[in-house]
Amino acid sequence: MPEISQYVEVERHAPPQGFLSKWVFSTDHKVIGIQYLALAIVAAFTGMALSLLMRIRLVAPTEPKAWLEALFPAGAPGGLMTPEFYLAVLTMHGTIMVFMVLTTAPQGGFGNYFLPIQIGANDMAFPRLNMLSFWLTALSFVVLVGAFLVEGGAPIAGWTAYPPLSALDGAAIAGNGQDWWLVSIAIFCLASLLSALNFIVTTLEMRTEGMTMLRLPLTVWGWFCTAVIALLAFGVLLAAGILLLMDRNFQTSFFIPGGLVISDQLVDRSGGSPILWQHLFWFFGHPEVYIAILPAMGIVSHVLATFSRKPVFGYKAMILAMGAIVTLGFVVWGHHMFVSGMSPYSAFVFSLLTMAIGVPSAIKTFNWIGTMWGGNLRFTAPMLYAIGFVSVFVAGGITGIVLGQPTLDQYFHDTYFVVAHFHLIMGVATVLAMFAGLTYWFPKMFGRHMNETLSKIHFWLTFFGVYAVFGPMHFLGAIGHPRRYAETTGLNYLAEGGADFLHMFITHSTYTLVAAQALFLVNVVWSLFAGKKAAGDNPWQATTLEWATATPPPYDNFAGRLPVVTRGPYEYSLPKAKRDFAMQCNSDDAVFAPEPAAGD
Amino acid sequence: MRFFAALAIWLVAAALLAPVLLGWWAPPEAISDLARLLDDQLALTFTIIAIIFVISQAALGYAVLRFGRERAEPAAYFEKNDRWEMLWTTAASVLFLGLALMGYSAWAEVRFDSARVDRDADALQVEVVAQQFVWNFRYAGADGRFGPIDPKLIDDSIGNPVGVDRSHADGADDIISPRLVVPVNREVTLLLKSKDVLHNFFVPELRIKMDTVPGLVGRLPFKADKLGEYEIACSELCGLGHYRMRGYLEVVDEQRYKSWMMEQVSYLP
Numbered sequence: 001m002p003e004i005s006q007y008v009e010v011e012r013h014a015p016p017q018g019f020l021s022k023w024v025f026s027t028d029h030k031v032i033g034i035q036y037l038a039l040a041i042v043a044a045f046t047g048m049a050l051s052l053l054m055r056i057r058l059v060a061p062t063e064p065k066a067w068l069e070a071l072f073p074a075g076a077p078g079g080l081m082t083p084e085f086y087l088a089v090l091t092m093h094g095t096i097m098v099f100m101v102l103t104t105a106p107q108g109g110f111g112n113y114f115l116p117i118q119i120g121a122n123d124m125a126f127p128r129l130n131m132l133s134f135w136l137t138a139l140s141f142v143v144l145v146g147a148f149l150v151e152g153g154a155p156i157a158g159w160t161a162y163p164p165l166s167a168l169d170g171a172a173i174a175g176n177g178q179d180w181w182l183v184s185i186a187i188f189c190l191a192s193l194l195s196a197l198n199f200i201v202t203t204l205e206m207r208t209e210g211m212t213m214l215r216l217p218l219t220v221w222g223w224f225c226t227a228v229i230a231l232l233a234f235g236v237l238l239a240a241g242i243l244l245l246m247d248r249n250f251q252t253s254f255f256i257p258g259g260l261v262i263s264d265q266l267v268d269r270s271g272g273s274p275i276l277w278q279h280l281f282w283f284f285g286h287p288e289v290y291i292a293i294l295p296a297m298g299i300v301s302h303v304l305a306t307f308s309r310k311p312v313f314g315y316k317a318m319i320l321a322m323g324a325i326v327t328l329g330f331v332v333w334g335h336h337m338f339v340s341g342m343s344p345y346s347a348f349v350f351s352l353l354t355m356a357i358g359v360p361s362a363i364k365t366f367n368w369i370g371t372m373w374g375g376n377l378r379f380t381a382p383m384l385y386a387i388g389f390v391s392v393f394v395a396g397g398i399t400g401i402v403l404g405q406p407t408l409d410q411y412f413h414d415t416y417f418v419v420a421h422f423h424l425i426m427g428v429a430t431v432l433a434m435f436a437g438l439t440y441w442f443p444k445m446f447g448r449h450m451n452e453t454l455s456k457i458h459f460w461l462t463f464f465g466v467y468a469v470f471g472p473m474h475f476l477g478a479i480g481h482p483r484r485y486a487e488t489t490g491l492n493y494l495a496e497g498g499a500d501f502l503h504m505f506i507t508h509s510t511y512t513l514v515a516a517q518a519l520f521l522v523n524v525v526w527s528l529f530a531g532k533k534a535a536g537d538n539p540w541q542a543t544t545l546e547w548a549t550a551t552p553p554p555y556d557n558f559a560g561r562l563p564v565v566t567r568g569p570y571e572y573s574l575p576k577a578k579r580d581f582a583m584q585c586n587s588d589d590a591v592f593a594p595e596p597a598a599g600d
Numbered sequence: 601m602r603f604f605a606a607l608a609i610w611l612v613a614a615a616l617l618a619p620v621l622l623g624w625w626a627p628p629e630a631i632s633d634l635a636r637l638l639d640d641q642l643a644l645t646f647t648i649i650a651i652i653f654v655i656s657q658a659a660l661g662y663a664v665l666r667f668g669r670e671r672a673e674p675a676a677y678f679e680k681n682d683r684w685e686m687l688w689t690t691a692a693s694v695l696f697l698g699l700a701l702m703g704y705s706a707w708a709e710v711r712f713d714s715a716r717v718d719r720d721a722d723a724l725q726v727e728v729v730a731q732q733f734v735w736n737f738r739y740a741g742a743d744g745r746f747g748p749i750d751p752k753l754i755d756d757s758i759g760n761p762v763g764v765d766r767s768h769a770d771g772a773d774d775i776i777s778p779r780l781v782v783p784v785n786r787e788v789t790l791l792l793k794s795k796d797v798l799h800n801f802f803v804p805e806l807r808i809k810m811d812t813v814p815g816l817v818g819r820l821p822f823k824a825d826k827l828g829e830y831e832i833a834c835s836e837l838c839g840l841g842h843y844r845m846r847g848y849l850e851v852v853d854e855q856r857y858k859s860w861m862m863e864q865v866s867y868l869p
Contacts, residue, residue, distance in 0.1 A: 084840040158837050164814060165797040165839060171732065172839055257815025259751045261731075261763070261795045266751050274798060274813055308667070309675040317685050339800065341792075341813040344711035348704060355700035362692035363685070365656055370684065372663040374676030379601040379668060387664060391609050394656045395616060398649045401696060405703040407638050407710060408645060411627060411807045414800065414835045460608070467612045474616070475625035480804035482835040485843035491833050493804065498625060573675040580674055 003538065003548040004563040005587035008209055010122065012560025025135075027127035028555060032134050033113025034445070036104050037438075039138055043100035044431075045521070046145070048514055050093035055507040057081045059500075061487040074153060083486035084173055087156035090484060092148065094159030095181065098288065099188050100141050102430050106295035107230070108137065108195060110437045111223040113445065115199065117546040118217050120208025120563050120585075122556035125201040129194050136191035144184035151175040158484060160285070163255035163277050167247045170262040182245045189238035192230050199227035208545075210565035215584065217544045217569040218318055222298025225322045226291050229329065233287040240280035247272070278340055282333035289426050290329045294322060296433030297364060300386045303436045304368055306542045307383035308375030309580050311570040314367040321360035321367075328357040338406040339413045347406040354404035361397050365390065376573075380540075381455035385436035388463045389429050395467075396424025399474065414484075417477020420470045428466045435459070435520070443539050447551050448531030454523040458516055465513035472502045472509075543583050544569055567591075602668030606661040613657035617650060628805050631826040631851070634710055635807040641706050648695055710808070723787040723821065726780065729762045730792075730799035730812040732839050735832060735847030736761045739775040739864070747771015754795070759869070761795075766869060775864045780832065781850045783857040785825050792818030800836035803849055811836050824851040 016022050023031060056065075064079030075085035112130065116123055124130045147154045152175015157166035165171050166178055203216075203224045216224075243254040251269070255277045258270025305312045312318060334342065334350030368390050377383065399421040402408050412418060435458075442450045479497030481488075488494040488503065538547040545565070549558050563585040571582040574591065582591040619625060630636045727738040727746060740746045747770040754763035765771045782788050792801055794812035801820065802809040810820045832847035852860065 082840070083843060087837070087840060087842075156840065162798055162837070165837065168797075171797045260814055261751050261754050264754060264756060266754075273815065275816075310677070311679045313678075314680045314685050317680065339809045339811055341811050341816050341818050344707070347707060347711075351703065351707075352697065352700045355696040356693075358696040359689065359692045362652075362696075363689055366659075366684075366688045369656070369659050369663055370681070372660075372667055374678070375667050376671060376675040377602070377664065377668040379605065384605070387605065387609075387660070390660055391612070391657065394653060394660070395613070398653050398656075401649050401699065402642070402645055405641065405645065405700065405707075407703050407706040408642055410710065410809045411638065411642070411804070413809055463608065464612070467615065471612070471616050475619055478620075478625045478627060480627060480802070480833070482802065482833050484837045486840075487843055490844035490846050491831050493628065493831050493833075497628070502625070573677045575677055 001537070001549055001558065003583050003590075004558075004561075004585045005566070005590050006564040006585070007558075007561040008564060010560060010562055013122070013556045015555035025131060027123070027131050029112045029116050029124045029127065029130060030445075030553060032130050033109055033111070035134050036108035036112060036137070037110075039141060040101050040105035040109055041521075041524075043096050043104070043141060045517070047093050047096040047101060048517060050089045050096070052510065052514060053081065053089045054086065054093065055510045057086050057486065058488070058503050059507045061489070084156050085153070086486040087158070087484070088148075088154035088177070091156055091158050091181075092144070092154050095144060095185075097427060098159055098292075099185070100144070102292035102426065103192065103288070104137060105434050106292060106299075106430060107199070107223060107226050108134065110219075110299065110434075110441070111199060111226070111295060114441065114546055115220055115223050116202060116206065117549065117553060117557050118220050118544050119203065119206060119211050120545050120558070120565060121202065121206035122558065122562065124198050125206055126198050129198050133191045133195035133198065136187050136194070140184045140187035140191065143180055143187065147177040147180035147184070150177055150180055152177050155181045160281060161244070161277075163244060163247065163274050164257075164260060167244060167256055168260070168262060168267065169248075170265070170267070179245065179248060182241050182248070186238055186241045186245070189234040189241065192234045193238070196227040196230035196234070199223055200231065203227070208562045208565060211584075214316070214319075215565055215568050217298070218301040218312060218315070219295070219298035221319050221322055222295040225326050226294045229287045229291050229294070229326055232330065233284040233291070236280055237284035240277060240284070244277065275337070275340055275342060278337050279333070282336045283330070286333040286336065287329045289422070290325055292426055292430045294325065296389065296430040297322070299433045299437045299440075300368065300389045301371070302544070303382045303386040303440050304371045305570045305572060306440070306540050307378045307380055307386075308372045309378070309572045310371055310375040311568075311572055312367070313370030313373070314363075315568070315570065317363055318367055321363045324360040325357060328353055328360070332357055335404055335409070338409045344406075351404055351406050355401065358397070358401055358404070361393075365394055365397075380439075381450065381452055381459060382436045382440035384456060384459045385432050385439065388459065389432040389436065391463075392424050392432060392466065393429045396421060396426075396429055400425070411480070412477055414482055415477040416473040416481045416483055419483050420473035420477060423470045423473070424466070428470065432462070435462070438524075440540070441546070442527065442531075443534035444546055444551055444553070446528055446531075447534050448527055449534060449539070450527040450531060451523050454519060454526075458519045458523065461512065461516035461519070465509060465516055468509035469506055469513055472506050476502050538583075541579070541581050543571055543581050545584055548583055548585050602665050605668065606665035609657055609661040609664065613653065617653070620646065620650070627807070629826075630807060631805045631824050631828070631830070632807075632822055633825070634822065635805065637706050637709060638807045641703050644702065645699055648699060652695070723789040724782060725789050725791060726782070727762075727791045727793060728780070728801055728812065729795060730801070730834070730838075731761065731795040732797065733834070733841030733845035734761070735778065735780070735845070737777045737780045738762055738764065739777070739861075741773030741775055741865075743770060743773055745770040747774045773865070773868065775861070775868070777864060779848045779850055781852060781857065781860050782824065783854050784827055784851050785823065787821065787823050790818075790820040790822070792820055797838050798836045799834050799838045799845065802833045802835040803830055804833070805830045806849075809835055824849075827851050827853065
């Protein structure tokens with residue numbers, strides 16, 4: 001590792017032998033990171049398949065399809081998906097994507113793999129806890145998907161699981177799907193809490209010599225901030241989930257008010273409040289958006305700097321903006337509840353705070369553009385994904401300014417406008433950053449590059465595809481199309497407003513987008529075995545510590561030694577330097593040409 | 601690549617904006633002063649975010665175009681620019697917080713001013729009782745008082761989906777209708793209730809939306825000023841029939857309202 005000018009010697013650990021301890025029950029953060037990524041990819045394709053089902057039903061609710069009946073005899077009798085099956089698919093799509101993809105890949109995947117290396121540590125602070133976090137997460141995914149197979153099938157109450165619909169089977173469907181869902185979420189919360197502790201302790205305690213907080217790469221700041229959010233948010237969801245499980249199974253009434261009449265039968269419960277669930281859920285649910293997007297922001301800053309050959313513009317402003325997002329993110333949950341029947345006075349506060357959170361988001365956007373400004377841009381695949389992220393982040397974020405106002409939310413709440421907004425800002429932006437991260441770090445993780453041409457084709461299909469899918473959803477929202485409708489036949493104004501054309505356009509765009517993702521899968525598998533070999537340990541000529549170690553990194557990351565850090569994370573194009581990048585572990589002697597001696 | 605990338609960024613931005621500017625898909629015509637107030641706030645908001653959107657996407661595309669070309673000299677080295685940082689922080693703060701504050705008066709109008717008690721005294725009060733997947737509307741009848749309700753009396757088969765106590769003097773003349781019929785230009789206060797799960801009362805033309813929460817009574821005022829029949833769309837997931845939980849709001853003239861009321865009285869048990 002010739003790039004490391006100065007080392008601290010530490011004990012060298014022997015890698016585990018045997019397949020199980022090496023690849024399955026591994027305590028190595030790198031293996032765990034890959035496991036999280038693999039889980040996220042499986043989950044993402046599952047969630048995407050579910051979205052296809054939704055899109056198919058929305059454009060042809062009455063067109064029988066034999067393959068549907070063959071696949072889902074209960075959900076699609078006669079080849080026609082029932083409305084409750086549509087809602088089950090919708091619920092599972094949201095839950096899988098939010099928890100098993102957007103929460104696992106950015107943090108559990110890339111965070112696990114690269115945080116310890118980037119801070120110059122040889123593993124996470126608690127490696128066994130780390131392994132437990134992953135296997136609990138995997139278990140929660142299995143339980144979640146298992147909900148499809150139990151009596152009554154998957155729950156139909158949406159990923160937000162609002163009671164009383166989620167609390168009383170009589171109102172929804174008789175069965176255990178909702179219970180399985182709740183158990184899965186509870187396990188997931190536990191795993192995320194343990195993982196958050198691990199990330200926080202690791203970042204605070206395991207940094208190598210010279211790695212001050214203000215020399216951390218922005219990726220590390222993103223993972224650290226996310227861990228702080230996760231630690232504070234998942235506990236609340238865990239509690240709420242257990243209360244709802246008790247309402248369902250032990251006759252409690254935390255969320256069930258008195259006097260309910262379902263199918264002409266008086267429900268023998270009283271004293272609970274459906275709005276209480278919404279407060280608890282969104283106290284978790286809004287910060288959850290930032291759990292997904294903060295690591296994505298970190299990766300994008302990282303990639304933009306590398307391929308602009310420039311320092312990140314406003315490094316400290318970026319950190320302050322993340323801090324503001326973490327703080328404000330916990331006090332804006334009420335904007336999900338403007339029309340819930342909550343006190344209208346509170347809307348004033350929640351609205352102002354929500355609009356305030358637009359400020360750090362705007363700061364970050366302009367700083368990304370500032371990072372590119374004056375640079376020498378290199379349009380590699382990761383760079384394209386990162387630029388695409390900025391475009392989508394602006395498009396998806398700006399509509400938050402509409403939804404953050406309670407007056408306007410009166411019209412747009414629970415319409416497709418909201419669906420467009422959060423898919424772009426939370427889903428698509430984050431996933432684009434994941435693609436940036438994967439193509440960027442693939443050569444480090446596996447010693448081979450992903451195929452550049454395939455990646456670029458995938459990028460362009462995805463970039464246009466996501467806009468073609470989610471762009472028109474804004475227009476559906478504009479005509480007042482409520483979300484979570486199994487079909488458009490229930491309201492005349494939808495057809496009159498042009499909803500059917502828009503749905504048809506969206507569904508066909510979805511086909512293209514999904515096909516493009518198959519290309520991505522092919523690229524990953526092919527590149528693992530036959531991709532172009534990475535040239536040296538630092539193919540992108542980047543500055544942070546992961547590029548100073550061997551490829552792929554050895555078991556304890558730096559082979560029994562830890563690098564000493566002497567400079568900030570993004571010293572690209574430093575004046576008077578020998579090269580256009582100075583690595584964090586390069587001493588001044590290594591970076592600058594020797595001063596000509598006097599008298600020469 | 602830089603030409604194509606810049607063009608692509610600008611193209612999708614234009615494709616998102618154009619239908620908004622051309623008004624291809626827009627909310628239906630507003631039928632109340634409050635709805636028009638909201639439309640004004642929406643227009644202002646759209647103008648401001650469209651400007652920010654265009655500036656951001658234009659700058660992003662321009663950066664790609666200008667700094668994407670091959671050149672021999674090294675990239676510029678600068679880590680920050682406090683003046684620019686202050687500029688966009690201040691601009692974003694002023695614009696976003698300003699919009700929030702400007703929206704306040706409309707929100708106050710919607711939720712507070714129009715729900716004043718003295719207004720309520722003159723307003724026509726209608727109780728909205730939502731249930732899976734039907735809307736019921738209860739009028740107080742000639743005496744102007746709603747009768748007491750007992751969930752045990754609920755029986756759809758005898759036309760009492762709300763459970764009103766017909767033996768009570770106040771309840772004897774209560775009218776229950778599957779349609780919401782209101783006189784034009786008359787203040788109406790809806791009292792939102794639910795029998796089972798969450799539903800949401802939404803009339804796009806009125807730009808009003810509020811959950812019906814079991815165990816609570818929501819208050820939703822409006823004054824429609826255009827005759828016509830409008831759809832009520834349930835906008836909170838309420839179960840398998842959510843997509844077909846439609847109701848009708850009929851805005852009629854005073855005379856038609858009176859004759860409709862007479863007709864309803866004749867149906868009373």
